[in-house]
Amino acid sequence: xSAAVEISGASLAFGGRTLWSGLDLTVQPGEFLAILGPxxxxxxxxxxxxLGLQQLSAGSWRMASDRPVGYVPQQRAMQEALALRGVDLxxxxxxxxxxxxxxxxxxxRRRRVAxxxxxxxxxxxxxxPVGRLSGGEQQRLRVAQALIGEPDVLxxxxxxxxxxxxxxxxxxALIDRRRREADTAVLFVxxxxxxxxxxxxxxxxxxxxxxxxxxxDEVMNSKTLSELYRTKVEVxxxxxxxxxxxxxxxxxxxxxxxLGVEERVS
Amino acid sequence: MDKLFDFGLTGxxxxxxxxxxxxxxxxxxxLVAGMLGPLIVTRRMSFAVHGTAELAFTGAAGALLLGIGxxxxxxxxxxxxxxxxxxxxxxxxxxxxxxxxxxxxxxxLGVLLLTFYPGRTSNKFGILIGQIVSIDSTNIVVLIxxxxxxxxxxxxxxxxxxxxxxxxxxxxxxxxxxxxLSVVFAVLVGIATALGVQIVGSLLVxxxxxxxxxxxxxxxxxxxxxxxxxxxFAEIAALGGIILSLAPGVPVSAFVTAISFLIxxxxxxxxxxxxxxxxxxxxxxxxxxxxVGR
Numbered sequence: 247x248s249a250a251v252e253i254s255g256a257s258l259a260f261g262g263r264t265l266w267s268g269l270d271l272t273v274q275p276g277e278f279l280a281i282l283g284p285x286x287x288x289x290x291x292x293x294x295x296x297l298g299l300q301q302l303s304a305g306s307w308r309m310a311s312d313r314p315v316g317y318v319p320q321q322r323a324m325q326e327a328l329a330l331r332g333v334d335l336x337x338x339x340x341x342x343x344x345x346x347x348x349x350x351x352x353x354x355r356r357r358r359v360a361x362x363x364x365x366x367x368x369x370x371x372x373x374x375p376v377g378r379l380s381g382g383e384q385q386r387l388r389v390a391q392a393l394i395g396e397p398d399v400l401x402x403x404x405x406x407x408x409x410x411x412x413x414x415x416x417x418x419a420l421i422d423r424r425r426r427e428a429d430t431a432v433l434f435v436x437x438x439x440x441x442x443x444x445x446x447x448x449x450x451x452x453x454x455x456x457x458x459x460x461x462x463d464e465v466m467n468s469k470t471l472s473e474l475y476r477t478k479v480e481v482x483x484x485x486x487x488x489x490x491x492x493x494x495x496x497x498x499x500x501x502x503x504x505l506g507v508e509e510r511v512s
Numbered sequence: 513m514d515k516l517f518d519f520g521l522t523g524x525x526x527x528x529x530x531x532x533x534x535x536x537x538x539x540x541x542x543l544v545a546g547m548l549g550p551l552i553v554t555r556r557m558s559f560a561v562h563g564t565a566e567l568a569f570t571g572a573a574g575a576l577l578l579g580i581g582x583x584x585x586x587x588x589x590x591x592x593x594x595x596x597x598x599x600x601x602x603x604x605x606x607x608x609x610x611x612x613x614x615x616x617x618x619x620x621l622g623v624l625l626l627t628f629y630p631g632r633t634s635n636k637f638g639i640l641i642g643q644i645v646s647i648d649s650t651n652i653v654v655l656i657x658x659x660x661x662x663x664x665x666x667x668x669x670x671x672x673x674x675x676x677x678x679x680x681x682x683x684x685x686x687x688x689x690x691x692x693l694s695v696v697f698a699v700l701v702g703i704a705t706a707l708g709v710q711i712v713g714s715l716l717v718x719x720x721x722x723x724x725x726x727x728x729x730x731x732x733x734x735x736x737x738x739x740x741x742x743x744x745f746a747e748i749a750a751l752g753g754i755i756l757s758l759a760p761g762v763p764v765s766a767f768v769t770a771i772s773f774l775i776x777x778x779x780x781x782x783x784x785x786x787x788x789x790x791x792x793x794x795x796x797x798x799x800x801x802x803x804v805g806r
Contacts, residue, residue, distance in 0.1 A: 297685050317685040329550055329729040329738040330678045342675030343686040347667050375733035391682065401685075 248310050250275045250399055250431035251296065256305030258291055265291060266455050269305070275398065276429040278422065278445045280436055280462075283452035289435045292452075293317075293401045296433070309399055316392035316430070318421070320404040321385050324377040332372035332379070332387045336362050339391030362394040363387070366420050382413025389420050400424065402434045406441055414441040421445075439466070440487045462488070518759040525758040530648075534711075534764075537647045538750035540659045541711055541720060544704045545750075546743030547666060549725025550735060552701060554677045558722045559608065560597055560698070563615040564705045567593030569714035570622035571706075572639045577629050582639065583651055586706040586714075587658070593618065594702030598695040642713030642765040655707055662700050669693055674735060711750065712765040719765070720746055723772040727779035745775045 249272045257267030265288030273279050281289045294300040295307065297317065309315070316339075324330075337359045341348050348355070363372045366386045371379055376387065385405055392400060402421065406414040422445040425432045434442060439449070439462070449465040451458045453474040458465045465471075466488050471479040479492035525531050552561060571589020572582045593614060600610045622639075647655070666673075676683040676690040684690060701721070708717040724745035728738045753768030 298687060299684070314686070317682060319681045319685070322681070327729060328678060329554060329733050329735050331733045334735055335679065338671075338675045338679060339682070342671055342679070342683060343688050344671055345668055347670050388682075 249273060250277070250310050251307070251433070252309075253307040254305055256295075256302050256307060258288055258295070258300075259303040264303075264455050266452055266457055267304070269457065271450060271459060273399075273431045273433060275310075275431055276425050278425055278432045278434065278442070278447045279450060280434050280439055280442060280446045280448075281450045281452070282436060282439060283457075287452040287454065289452060290403055293403055293433065293435060296399070296401055311398035313398055314395050316395060316397035316400040318385075318388050318392045318400065318402040318405040320407050321381045321388070321409060324384070326375070326377040328375060328377040330376050331374060332363065332368060332376055332383075333359055335376050335387050336372075336390045336394055340394045358394060362390040365393065366390045380413075382409050382416065385409060385413065385417045386420065389417060389424075393424055396428070398430055400430050400432045402432065402436075404435055404437065406436065406438065411441075418442045418445060443486070443488065466490075521759040522755065526755070531754075531758065533647055533649065533652055534754055535751060537652055537655055537707075538711055538754050539747060540656055541704075541707050542747035542750040543743055544659045544662055545708060545720040546724055546746035547663060547739060548701060548704055549721060549742040549746065550729060550738040551673060551677055551697065552722055553725045553729055555694075555697075557698075557701065558718060558726075559611050561701060561705060561721045562718050563597065563611040563618075564590045564593040564698075564702050565709055565714040565717040566615045566622070567596075567618040568702075568706045568709040568717075569639055570618040570625070572709060572714070573622040573625040573629070576631070576639070577625050581651070581654075583654055583706070583710055586639075586709045587703065589618070590702035590706040590709070591699055594698040595695070598698045638713070639709065640713050640715050641763045642709075642711055642716065642768075647710060651710065655710070658703050658707060662703050665696065665700055669696060673697055678735075712753075712768050713763070716765040716769050719769040719772045720750060723769075723776050724749060727772070727776040730776075730779040730783040745772065749775065 251271070251273040253269055253271040256269040256271075258265045259267075265286075271279075281292065283289050291300060295302055296309070297315065337355065339362075340355065340358060363369055366389050368383065368386045368390060371383055372387070376384060379387070388405065392402075400421065405417060405421075409417065418441055421432055421434070422442075424430050434446075436442065439446070443462060446462055448460060449458075449462050451465050451471070451474060454476075456474050458470055458474060460470075466481055468479060468481045471481055471490060472492075475492070477492065479490060482489045482491060552558065568586040568590035571585040571587070571592070573585070574589070575582050575585020578585075596614055597607075597611060600606070600614075672683070672688045673693050675686070676688045676693055680690060705717050705721065708720050712720055725738065725742040727745055728741035732738050732741060749768050749772035752771050753764050753766075756767040756771075757764045
């Protein structure tokens with residue numbers, strides 16, 4: 247089976263600062279890879295590279311599929327009066343990047359949008375204005391928006407941030423189901439591993455240009471993380487959850503990640 | 513004002529060719545303004561429209577002084593304004609102040625240009641508050657041609673423009689060229705504004721470009737339906753405004769703005785009643801789909 251994503255000898259530098267270098271990473275179809283690390287460690291940049299929005303400083307990467315990747319962003323507040331319904335949001339994931347009005351094949355489009363919405367169980371609120379939905383409802387629609395193009399690679403940038411526990415579970419279960427049913431490779435940037443721990447096959451942990459790749463057991467232990475952070479870090483497992491104690495300042499990150507959208511011009 | 517209900521006079525005036533030309537111009541403008549409006553509202557560009565209109569005034573004043581067609585001056589002014597705002601106001605944090613700076617400078621310059629103009633004062637006043645009777649058969653050809661260009665370009669960029677307007681982060685992730693689209697859209701708005709200046713005047717262009725769309729998005733969340741409603745509202749305001757202004761002989765803009773404001777109030781009232789109704793039937797508003805947009 248050929249790899250869904252293959253990154254070799256990759257490095258990324260901004261100005262004089264190297265975010266990471268010598269990164270070799272292969273993600274198999276259907277694999278769930280969690281990408282962890284403190285702020286500024288280049289997690290989101292890695293996604294940007296795979297989205298084609300940024301270039302590697304060295305090395306190369308390739309994807310097996312030429313279908314567009316799916317992308318699930320972090321939940322953000324939307325204008326309450328925004329003229330956009332759930333169905334419109336999901337539909338934009340299908341063809342929003344294409345030129346023209348898209349007046350042909352409307353019936354087929356409607357069928358696909360409805361199927362995508364059904365697959366995430368969002369029928370009840372799909373025709374409501376998105377700005378009035380809860381964060382969890384919005385993120386369900388985001389998953390449908392990302393999956394409607396039937397991607398072979400799904401890139402998730404902190405999709406669970408600012409969701410309550412129930413919605414964190416629901417949204418991560420939807421992503422897990424997709425990769426099991428359709429063999430979609432999932433690259434999941436997160437600062438909180440526990441909500442997805444039961445799904446994660448491997449972890450890529452980035453700290454200050456250093457990184458480790460391996461199963462959660464191989465990476466999420468006191469020895470490995472202490473080496474990565476170059477300071478004493480304690481990893482404690484409580485009730486199937488992993489808690490990292492030590493470099494609080496480095497590990498606790500609540501700041502939002504951004505995909506560097508150019509601000510609009512009037 | 514008792515002439516307002518002088519239907520005989522209104523009927524006579526409606527038969528005049530210059531009034532029919534004016535109605536055609538207003539219909540074209542209503543269509544363009546309604547098509548662009550929901551995107552202007554979503555992108556929070558109301559103030560930019562106003563700023564662009566003031567520069568259209570500057571351009572028109574300059575054209576008046578030079579003795580060339582006011583419509584060309586307005587067009588040049590508003591396209592330059594759109595490009596300036598696009599280049600200087602790239603960051604959202606800067607945008608508000610950049611518009612204020614350009615708007616006031618343009619208005620001042622326009623006033624200066626007008627003081628040098630030796631012609632009639634009604635021409636001067638007309639650029640500010642609209643003077644639809646001045647549209648003749650050459651104007652109308654230019655107006656229709658410009659409108660066709662705007663609508664064609666809009667049709668080509670519509671989907672990615674909507675995407676980057678309502679969902680900028682995912683649109684960027686999908687490779688939608690947001691920066692380019694913003695500049696192109698600003699130029700389209702500039703052209704449409706220049707058309708509007710000839711009918712409602714530069715001070716009140718917002719009443720056709722923004723108010724109908726702002727009313728439409730109150731009552732529907734569907735982008736398509738919002739666009740259809742915005743066109744409908746803009747047509748009612750533009751055509752209705754002209755017809756009502758005929759008999760009393762007051763500037764068109766007074767009625768255009770009044771009608772569009774009235775439509776806006778009605779739409780707000782509808783939205784308010786709907787949200788109250790859904791709150792009464794469902795205490796947990798966030799979980800239950802509201803009736804808006806159906």
